[in-house]
Amino acid sequence: MTSLALDLPLPLNREDASLMPRVRGKRRTMRPEPQDAGLVARLRAGDESAFVELIDRYGGTMLRVAQMYVRDRATAEEVVQETWLAVLNGIDRFEGRSSLKTWLFRILTNRAKTRGERDGRMLPFSALAGAGEEGDEPSVDPDRFLGPDSPHPGAWAAPPIAWPQDKLLEGETLGVIEMAIDQLPEAQREVILLRDVDGWTAMEVSDALGITDGNQRVLLHRARSKVRAALERYLNPEIAGGAP
Amino acid sequence: MSLFTKEMPCQELVELVTAYLDGSLSRRDRRRFEAHIRGCEHCTAYVEQMRELIVATGRLTEEDIPPRARDELLVAFRGWSEG
Numbered sequence: 001m002t003s004l005a006l007d008l009p010l011p012l013n014r015e016d017a018s019l020m021p022r023v024r025g026k027r028r029t030m031r032p033e034p035q036d037a038g039l040v041a042r043l044r045a046g047d048e049s050a051f052v053e054l055i056d057r058y059g060g061t062m063l064r065v066a067q068m069y070v071r072d073r074a075t076a077e078e079v080v081q082e083t084w085l086a087v088l089n090g091i092d093r094f095e096g097r098s099s100l101k102t103w104l105f106r107i108l109t110n111r112a113k114t115r116g117e118r119d120g121r122m123l124p125f126s127a128l129a130g131a132g133e134e135g136d137e138p139s140v141d142p143d144r145f146l147g148p149d150s151p152h153p154g155a156w157a158a159p160p161i162a163w164p165q166d167k168l169l170e171g172e173t174l175g176v177i178e179m180a181i182d183q184l185p186e187a188q189r190e191v192i193l194l195r196d197v198d199g200w201t202a203m204e205v206s207d208a209l210g211i212t213d214g215n216q217r218v219l220l221h222r223a224r225s226k227v228r229a230a231l232e233r234y235l236n237p238e239i240a241g242g243a244p
Numbered sequence: 245m246s247l248f249t250k251e252m253p254c255q256e257l258v259e260l261v262t263a264y265l266d267g268s269l270s271r272r273d274r275r276r277f278e279a280h281i282r283g284c285e286h287c288t289a290y291v292e293q294m295r296e297l298i299v300a301t302g303r304l305t306e307e308d309i310p311p312r313a314r315d316e317l318l319v320a321f322r323g324w325s326e327g
Contacts, residue, residue: 046325048318055317059309077313084317088324138259140290145255154253159286160293168296177301196301202266213268221262228297 036100043091055084058101061198062108065208068186069112071119079115083108098207105208113210139225161236173234180230184223191216192223252276257287261294 042050062083066076086107094103144158167173181189190209194200200208206216232239252260252273257280263269264277281288309317 048321048325051321052318055309055314059314059317060307063309063313064307077316080313081317081320085320085324088321139261140255140258142255145253152253154255156254156286160289162289163293163296168300174300174303177297178304181301181304192301193306196298197304198306199302202268217262217266217268221259224262224294224297225258227301228293231297232293 036096039100040091040094040096043088051088054100054104058104061194062105064193065105065190066108066112068190069109069116069121071116071121075115075119076112079108079112083111086111102204102207105204109208109210137222139221140229158239160232161239163231163235167235173231176231176234177227180227181223184226188219188223188226191219192227195220196224250276252280254280254284254287254290257281257284258290261291264291265294265298 039050039054043054059080062080063076066079066083067073070076070079083104087104090107094100098106144156146152146155146157181192184192191205194205194208195202202213202216202220205220206213209216211219257277260269260273260277264274269277281291
């Protein structure tokens with residue numbers, strides 16, 4: 001299969017598994033994780049540079065994830081700090097059956113959830129049990145397809161128009177994407193940030209957030225579809241009904 | 245396309261793009277999906293836009309941990325490693 005995306009002059013600094021259909025059950029590997037075994041040994045030995053490496057890599061994401069579950073920023077910071085202490089105190093028992101990252105985020109979300117529940121915070125992921133079965137949030141405005149009475153129901157009436165490659169690279173375009181992500185509902189925003197900005201795998205995301213693989217995909221799909229629509233409104237303003 | 249495989253309309257295809265790119269469609273749906281895009285330039289353009297979006301989104305950078313929170317963590321680390 002061809003992929004024009006890979007022809008873009010962009011620095012593809014990671015192998016993006018989401019761009020590649022799975023081949024015979026094997027996923028392409030994602031960007032390499034920091035060498036877990038080495039980091040774990042250094043942490044056990046009290047090596048501060050190993051700790052710094054980890055907080056610089058995951059600290060911002062941890063804070064953001066924690067903030068989804070708790071009531072304010074200060075509480076999120078507390079949860080992150082508690083998580084690191086739990087990680088350090090438990091590092092001797094870490095057996096490497098999961099990656100360090102998976103282990104870290106499991107501890108984080110468990111703690112953040114407990115804290116949020118205690119504070120009576122509505123959890124963004126608790127309302128997701130039926131995500132995917134609703135079907136009331138189309139990816140593309142239904143008016144852009146031919147109706148049931150046409151000879152080709154469901155075919156494009158107002159089709160997408162290829163995007164100008166030079167415009168895609170402009171800072172302003174990235175700004176449009178960023179703004180569209182900011183406006184997403186919390187759970188959708190978190191999933192698209194983890195998958196498409198941080199480059200996590202589907203399994204890492206569902207594991208860290210404690211949701212099913214199917215829910216994670218529905219959230220990602222809704223998020224991407226809305227961001228695509230926003231980008232289309234910006235790049236192809238001539239298409240009427242571009243907003244789903 | 246086989247007589248026994250139901251054709252996939254464009255409106256259905258746009259709902260399956262993420263599952264397709266993740267490689268999580270059933271074999272049957274993947275065949276229908278690929279058969280459809282082979283013959284539909286509009287859906288080819290749509291899938292292409294999704295790929296371009298994913299690549300562009302990957303260029304956004306993650307917010308770093310604020311310096312104050314980072315300093316507090318380092319203090320906590322020193323307490324732990326010395327204790």
